[in-house]
Amino acid sequence: MNENSLLDSSDVRVLRILQRDASMSIADIAREAGMSQTPCWRRIKKLKETGIIKQVAAVVDREAVGLNFLAYSFVKLSLPSRENMEQFDKLVARWPEVVTCERITGAVDYLIKVVTDDIKSYDDFLRLKLLDNALVSDVQSRIVVSTIKETVALPLRET
Numbered sequence: 001m002n003e004n005s006l007l008d009s010s011d012v013r014v015l016r017i018l019q020r021d022a023s024m025s026i027a028d029i030a031r032e033a034g035m036s037q038t039p040c041w042r043r044i045k046k047l048k049e050t051g052i053i054k055q056v057a058a059v060v061d062r063e064a065v066g067l068n069f070l071a072y073s074f075v076k077l078s079l080p081s082r083e084n085m086e087q088f089d090k091l092v093a094r095w096p097e098v099v100t101c102e103r104i105t106g107a108v109d110y111l112i113k114v115v116t117d118d119i120k121s122y123d124d125f126l127r128l129k130l131l132d133n134a135l136v137s138d139v140q141s142r143i144v145v146s147t148i149k150e151t152v153a154l155p156l157r158e159t
Helices: 009-020 026-033 037-049 082-094 119-130
Strands: 069-077 098-103 110-116 136-143
Touching: 009 026, 009 037, 026 037, 069 082, 069 119, 082 098, 082 110, 110 119, 119 136
Parallel strands: none
Antiparallel strands: 069 110, 069 136, 098 110
């Protein structure tokens, strides 16, 4: 159960509500989704068990906690072999500054989203972690000057 086509309209309604505010009570979710509490709770439980709901977490305002610098870095590996990609994947998983890492097609191998306190902290990350690794041959950074839209909600459609 991991394709949108396997979700019924009640699943989609519940997921939309949870994406907006996962801290709501089951009673409130059920009422808004137009169902009773027990079926709503069972539906949420099933969505978690099947991995459709991967986790429930608080969305923190990065600037409110002093993380004022955001950059996207295009990373090219020296040799994009399976072994090197697996090693890079493990490295990135350990770096808290990297909040998103995508393996992509084209002239570079990865796109990473990096969050730090300031440009100095980003420079430290770049020099001491990313470029200090023999796996990486090139990094091109794009500094974010303004975020226009940011959401974790997926555009779910009822089938």
